[in-house]
Amino acid sequence: MDIQHYMQTLGRQARAASRLMAAASTEAKNHALTAIAARIRSRAPALLEANARDLEQARADGLDAAMLDRLTLSAKGIESMAAGLEQIASLPDPVGEISNVKRRPSGIQVGHMRVPLGVIGIIYEARPNVTADAAGLCIKSGNAAILRGGKEALHCNQAIAECVREGLQEAGLPAAGVQVVDTTDRAVVGALITAPEFVDVIVPRGGKGLIERISREARVPVIKHLDGNCHVYLDDEADAAKAVPIVENSKTQRYGTCNTAETLLVARSRAAELLPAVGAMLAARGVEMRACAESLAVLQQARITGAKIVAARESDWSEEYLAPIIAVKIVAGLDEAIDHINSWSSQHTESIVSENYTKAMRFLREVDSASVMVNASTRFADGFEYGLGAEIGISTDKIHARGPVGLEGLTSQKWIVFGNGEIRT
Amino acid sequence: MDIQHYMQTLGRQARAASRLMAAASTEAKNHALTAIAARIRSRAPALLEANARDLEQARADGLDAAMLDRLTLSAKGIESMAAGLEQIASLPDPVGEISNVKRRPSGIQVGHMRVPLGVIGIIYEARPNVTADAAGLCIKSGNAAILRGGKEALHCNQAIAECVREGLQEAGLPAAGVQVVDTTDRAVVGALITAPEFVDVIVPRGGKGLIERISREARVPVIKHLDGNCHVYLDDEADAAKAVPIVENSKTQRYGTCNTAETLLVARSRAAELLPAVGAMLAARGVEMRACAESLAVLQQARITGAKIVAARESDWSEEYLAPIIAVKIVAGLDEAIDHINSWSSQHTESIVSENYTKAMRFLREVDSASVMVNASTRFADGFEYGLGAEIGISTDKIHARGPVGLEGLTSQKWIVFGNGEIRT
Numbered sequence: 001m002d003i004q005h006y007m008q009t010l011g012r013q014a015r016a017a018s019r020l021m022a023a024a025s026t027e028a029k030n031h032a033l034t035a036i037a038a039r040i041r042s043r044a045p046a047l048l049e050a051n052a053r054d055l056e057q058a059r060a061d062g063l064d065a066a067m068l069d070r071l072t073l074s075a076k077g078i079e080s081m082a083a084g085l086e087q088i089a090s091l092p093d094p095v096g097e098i099s100n101v102k103r104r105p106s107g108i109q110v111g112h113m114r115v116p117l118g119v120i121g122i123i124y125e126a127r128p129n130v131t132a133d134a135a136g137l138c139i140k141s142g143n144a145a146i147l148r149g150g151k152e153a154l155h156c157n158q159a160i161a162e163c164v165r166e167g168l169q170e171a172g173l174p175a176a177g178v179q180v181v182d183t184t185d186r187a188v189v190g191a192l193i194t195a196p197e198f199v200d201v202i203v204p205r206g207g208k209g210l211i212e213r214i215s216r217e218a219r220v221p222v223i224k225h226l227d228g229n230c231h232v233y234l235d236d237e238a239d240a241a242k243a244v245p246i247v248e249n250s251k252t253q254r255y256g257t258c259n260t261a262e263t264l265l266v267a268r269s270r271a272a273e274l275l276p277a278v279g280a281m282l283a284a285r286g287v288e289m290r291a292c293a294e295s296l297a298v299l300q301q302a303r304i305t306g307a308k309i310v311a312a313r314e315s316d317w318s319e320e321y322l323a324p325i326i327a328v329k330i331v332a333g334l335d336e337a338i339d340h341i342n343s344w345s346s347q348h349t350e351s352i353v354s355e356n357y358t359k360a361m362r363f364l365r366e367v368d369s370a371s372v373m374v375n376a377s378t379r380f381a382d383g384f385e386y387g388l389g390a391e392i393g394i395s396t397d398k399i400h401a402r403g404p405v406g407l408e409g410l411t412s413q414k415w416i417v418f419g420n421g422e423i424r425t
Numbered sequence: 426m427d428i429q430h431y432m433q434t435l436g437r438q439a440r441a442a443s444r445l446m447a448a449a450s451t452e453a454k455n456h457a458l459t460a461i462a463a464r465i466r467s468r469a470p471a472l473l474e475a476n477a478r479d480l481e482q483a484r485a486d487g488l489d490a491a492m493l494d495r496l497t498l499s500a501k502g503i504e505s506m507a508a509g510l511e512q513i514a515s516l517p518d519p520v521g522e523i524s525n526v527k528r529r530p531s532g533i534q535v536g537h538m539r540v541p542l543g544v545i546g547i548i549y550e551a552r553p554n555v556t557a558d559a560a561g562l563c564i565k566s567g568n569a570a571i572l573r574g575g576k577e578a579l580h581c582n583q584a585i586a587e588c589v590r591e592g593l594q595e596a597g598l599p600a601a602g603v604q605v606v607d608t609t610d611r612a613v614v615g616a617l618i619t620a621p622e623f624v625d626v627i628v629p630r631g632g633k634g635l636i637e638r639i640s641r642e643a644r645v646p647v648i649k650h651l652d653g654n655c656h657v658y659l660d661d662e663a664d665a666a667k668a669v670p671i672v673e674n675s676k677t678q679r680y681g682t683c684n685t686a687e688t689l690l691v692a693r694s695r696a697a698e699l700l701p702a703v704g705a706m707l708a709a710r711g712v713e714m715r716a717c718a719e720s721l722a723v724l725q726q727a728r729i730t731g732a733k734i735v736a737a738r739e740s741d742w743s744e745e746y747l748a749p750i751i752a753v754k755i756v757a758g759l760d761e762a763i764d765h766i767n768s769w770s771s772q773h774t775e776s777i778v779s780e781n782y783t784k785a786m787r788f789l790r791e792v793d794s795a796s797v798m799v800n801a802s803t804r805f806a807d808g809f810e811y812g813l814g815a816e817i818g819i820s821t822d823k824i825h826a827r828g829p830v831g832l833e834g835l836t837s838q839k840w841i842v843f844g845n846g847e848i849r850t
Contacts, residue, residue, distance in 0.1 A: 019767060023791050096790055102812060108801050110811045113789060117823050200823050221646065221824050242846035249848035342444060351842075364538060364841050365521055366448050376533050376844025385849065386535045386840065387527060398542050398625050399646045400825040403840040415811065415828040416789050417776075419801025421667035423674035424810065 006183065007191035010146055011198025013176040014119045018144035021177045022116045026093040028171045029139055033089040036167030037082040040132060043163060044078045050155040051128065058126070058152045071126045071152055081132040081160075084390070088136040091389040094407045095142040098416065107422045112413040116142035118200035120410060121192045122392075123214060125206040126150030131160045134205075135178045137392050139168070141410035144177050146199065148192060150206075151184035158182055193218040203405075205393055223405060225393045227320040228258030228348040230378040233337040233363070234274050235354035236267040242375055243353045247278050249377040250351065252285045256322050258394060259349050259371075259381040263317065263327040265337045271295065271330045276302035282326065283307035290316045291328040299328070317344040334359050338366050345369055347396050349381040349403075370396055370403035431608065432616035435571055436623025438601040439544045443569035446602045447541045451518040453596045454564055458514035461592030462507040465557060468588060469503045475580040476553065483551070483577045496551045496577055506557040506585075509815070513561040516814040519832045520567040523841065532847045537838040541567035543625035545835060546617045547817075548639060550631040551575030556585045559630075560603045562817050564593070566835035569602050571624065573617060575631075576609035583607055618643040628830075630818055648830060650818045652745040653683030653773040655803040658690040658762040658788070659699050660779035667800055668778045672703050674802040675776065677710045681747050683819060684774050684796075684806040688742065688752040690762045696720065696755045701727035707751060708732035715741045716753040724753070742769040759784050763791050770794055772821050774806035774828075795821055795828035 040047065051073040058071055094114050101111030120143045122134045131149055138145035149157045161180035168177045181188050193202050193214055202222045204214045211224050232250050234243050250261035266274055275298045282289060283304045290312040291299055299309045316327040317340070331337045334352075341350050351373040352363040360374040371381040381403060383391025388406030395401045401409035465472065476498040483496055519539050526536030545568045547559045556574055563570035574582045586605035593602050606613050618627050618639055627647045629639045636649050657675050659668045675686035691699055700723045707714060708729045715737040716724055724734045741752040742765070756762045759777075766775050776798035777788040785799040796806040806828060808816025813831030820826045826834035 019791070019793070022793065023787075104810065104812055106805065106810060108798075108805055108810075110805075113797075115790075115793070118793070216644070219641070221822070223824075239846070245848050246846065253849055351844075362448075365540075366444070368444070368447065368540070368543070369839065371840040371842065372538075373533075373842035374844055375846050376842050377848045379849040380531065380533055380535075380842060380844075380847070381840070385529065385531060385533075387529055397646070398837055399648075400837070402837055412823055412825070412827055414794065415796040415806070417796065417798035417801050417805060419776075419799055419805075421664070421670065421800050422805070423670050423802045424678055424804040 003185055003187040003191055007188060007195065010179055010181070011195055014144045014146050014179060015198055017174040017176040018116070018118045020174050021139070021144050022095070022142045024142060024173055028173055029093065029142070030089040032139055032167045032171035032173050033085045033136055035170040036132070036135070036163050037085040039163035039167055040078060040082045040085070040160065043159070044075060047073060047078055047156060047159050048075070050159040053155045054153050063152065067126060067152070071128070073128050073156060077129060081129050084133055085136045088140050088390055091140065091407060093140065094411050101418070106424065107420065109418040111416055113416045114408070114411050115414050116411055119144045119146065119198060121146045121148070121199040121202045121220070123148045123189055123192065123202065123204045123206070123210070124150065125210065126152035128153045128156040128160060130205060131157045131180060134392060135164045137390055137407060137410060138178060141407045143410055146179050146181065146192060148181040148188055154184055189214070190217065193220055196220050203392055221400070223393065223395050223401060223409065224397060225258070226396050227346045228260065229263065229318060229320045229344065229346040230259060230261045230349045231263045231265055231341050231345060231351070232261045232378065233265040233341070233350070233352045234267060234270060235352055235356065235359055236269045236333055237356040237359065238267070238270060238274065238353040239355050240274060240277065243274055244277055244281055246351065246353055246375065246377050248281050248285070249379055251282065251287060251326050252324070253377070253379050255324055257379070259378050260322070261326065261378050262319065262321050263329065263344070265329050265331050265340060266295065267333050267337070268330050271298050275299055276304065279304050279307055279309070285324065287324045287326055289326055289328050292330060294330045295328045298330070320346065334362060338363065342368050348394065349373070349378045351376055351378050370394070428610055428612040428616055432613060432620065435604055435606070436620055439569045439571050439604060440623055442599040442601040443541070443543045445599050446564070446569050447520070447567045449567060449598055453598055454518065454567070455514040457564055457592045457596035457598050458510045458561055460595040461557070461560070461588050462510040464588035464592055465503060465507045465510070465585065468584070469500060472498060472503055472581060472584050473500070475584040478580045479578050488577065492551065492577070496553070498553050498581060502554060506554050509558055510561045513565050513815055516565065516832060518565065519836050526843070531849065532845065534843040536841055538841045539833070539836050540839050541836055544569045544571065544623060546571045546573070546624040546627045546645070548573045548614055548617065548627065548629045548635070549575065550635065551577035553578045553581040553585060555630060556582045556605060557589070559817060560589045562815055562832060562835060563603060566832045568835055571604050571606065571617060573606040573613055579609055614639070615642065618645055621645050628817055646825070648818065648820050648826060648834065649822060650683070651821050652771045653685065654688065654743060654745045654769065654771040655684060655686045655773050656688045656690055656766050656770060656775045657686045657803060658766070658775070658777045659692060659695060660777055660781065660784055661692040661694045661758055662781040662784065663692070663695060663699065663778040664780050665699060665702065668699055669702055669706055671776065671778055671800065671802050673706050673710070674804055676707065676712060676751050677749070678802070678804050680749055682804070684803050685747070686751065686803050687744065687746055688754065688769070690754050690756050690765060691720065692758050693755050696723050700724055701729065704729050704732055710749065712749045712751055714751055714753050717755060719755045720753045723755070745771065759787060763788065767793050773819065774798070774803045776801055776803050795819070
């Protein structure tokens with residue numbers, strides 16, 4: 001197959017469909033979402049069968065257990081895809097929302113209108129649920145989508161794509177509103193990310209390697225999420241009763257998520273008191289501590305039973321462990337904590353534990369990360385917890401959208417002018 | 426000079442300064458702006474002398490009249506630079522603004538805080554006034570800036586840079602908050618636009634060639650402004666008393682600006698009535714009309730004295746004339762007008778003239794341009810007219826900022842969480 005020609009066909013169809021998607025009524029979009037959900041439910045046996053074919057091939061190709069796990073679709077997974085689409089249907093429609101209208105001295109009234117971005121390209125790994133999820137978010141936000149999932153999920157993705165196409169058509173929307181790439185040729189990715197005439201923004205979802213490669217090679221804006229090296233800082237004026245549960249939840253609630261804390265900073269004046277308590281909790285949870293020289297001494301002196309404490313190396317300050325490991329460092333106070341975070345963090349999420357108003361407000365303002373918190377677990381950095389209803393990813397970029405990206409992040413605002421014959425003098 | 430080493434020094438200094446700029450108080454930033462303005466005023470003789478040296482060299486190098494004109498700094502130009510900085514000082518400070526705080530079921534309160542982007546790289550042609558203007562906008566928005574102006578303005582830019590540095594220092598802000606590149610080596614541009622570790626966003630200001638080259642080669646997000654192929658559409662229900670002045674103002678108030686109309690669309694049902702009136706006005710202004718076959722016939726039949734009317738070619742639909750020329754096309758009605766605009770426009774600014782509410786609202790929603798207007802001149806698409814107070818450019822991109830970009834466009838919003846010890850369950 002000629003990939004350039006294939007991509008141009010897809011691109012032209014997406015561009016044409018995007019105009020109809022942008023103009024679609026909320027009712028039509030919600031109709032499509034519930035129709036897709038209904039098809040996904042009623043075709044559960046066919047989806048499971050398609051998934052079984054993918055799994056068989058993947059096993060034959062020797063994929064590792066983690067990849068097979070992500071590729072596997074269960075009956076429960078199918079139900080949760082359908083429920084997810086219905087949940088997106090229940091969210092407010094962001095498109096067309098007019099805000100900030102102000103009358104100007106010239107007589108015109110100027111404001112904003114929220115509009116879709118156009119065509120969104122989503123590149124992801126072999127996780128069939130992303131196909132339904134991404135399609136749903138793009139439909140509701142009035143965008144056309146080109147989805148390119150991992151080749152290992154091809155059969156299952158095509159079965160889901162069929163449900164999406166039919167649902168769009170049932171609602172009177174263009175079938176090309178969501179196109180799922182049906183070739184496994186890797187050149188498709190290269191073509192997709194270098195075609196600004198057809199694609200307005202690329203959202204890569206997957207491992208750091210995938211995202212770095214796409215960011216490097218893209219000629220289209222990318223909403224990207226690299227790693228989550230999140231920090232909790234226990235300030236001089238931390239409430240000990242809040243400090244231990246916040247560190248526990250931030251580090252140990254789940255080890256593999258991007259909003260999990262990877263580094264603990266402790267103010268020197270409280271280290272002797274707080275570190276033994278935090279260290280005992282972490283040891284009980286089986287979390288290895290990689291400690292700076294000073295915190296190492298404090299932790300060793302505390303003689304915590306079963307604790308695994310080793311000396312940190314400089315590389316620990318930037319590492320995203322995604323594992324029961326945490327870096328620990330004693331800092332002089334707020335200034336050093338902010339400096340350390342702004343130097344080493346991946347700018348995802350950071351939290352201060354403090355009862356001091358001025359220091360809390362300084363932390364909020366001066367820490368340059370997508371989510372900055374006071375007295376709360378970093379695990380809250382999440383589209384659902386923030387009330388977005390759904391999320392397509394968590395951006396660590398600084399322009400357009402920072403942090404959890406929901407429907408609004410898939411739109412932008414244009415200027416609108418209500419005039420009455422005004423001309424400029 | 427080793428350009429890579431030079432750029433890394435500049436970049437590291439900018440990154441360090443950006444943290445101090447982000448944390449700076451409104452008072453300090455305004456102090457810097459007024460201190461810079463005072464220096465620019467008091468050093469007018471030295472600035473004029475530096476400019477004279479640049480002009481002498483530029484003439485020797487054979488620069489054309491338009492470039493010499495842009496390079497020339499007059500006493501009035503110096504006063505307007507100073508006044509511009511004072512005007513920026515008088516604008517509200519966008520940094521630190523907290524909005525949309527909502528309590529979530531978990532107990533946390535989630536909201537947005539507006540924050541600087543970090544380090545902004547501005548690349549522009551030989552226009553010394555841009556140096557002061559861009560420095561002012563970056564300072565007020567809490568960003569650090571690296572400015573790279575056209576090499577022909579080197580002496581004048583360095584003299585302005587000196588005022589900026591001293592003004593920053595007088596206000597207790599880092600001198601490296603604004604760095605003006607002091608080498609004419611063109612490799613600096615390449616280094617600047619490919620260093621995401623030092624530069625968060627690039628704003629190119631200048632001709633289409635410069636902007637296209639930068640967009641193509643940048644590895645850093647670009648807020649760009651390509652061309653302005655703006656449309657006025659006279660609808661079936663246009664008020665003739667509004668139509669003629671709006672076309673006149675949109676096309677003829679200034680020919681060389683990006684918000685000038687370049688194409689006129691007229692609904693077929695009104696062509697015989699409106700085109701002769703509009704044509705007479707355009708002919709009186711000396712504007713050449715490049716007309717589609719149908720409008721050509723209508724205009725020729727009107728026998729307008731002195732009118733220059735020629736047949737349009739397809740290339741006319743996409744051209745930005747920046748001259749007393751306008752393309753004219755008759756369309757069936759609103760649908761064809763929207764189709765034509767969405768196919769050919771540069772997505773800058775479009776205006777409908779109509780008394781019909783539903784058609785006006787459809788035009789606002791379905792036309793995919795940065796500014797969409799009803800019954801108003803396209804010339805209003807401007808930062809000052811929109812109330813931004815100042816503008817760094819007009820974006821024709823779809824993500825981050827669309828249309829006139831003021832202080833807000835040089836910031837983004839991060840998430841902030843006010844907690845009280847909450848953890849995620």
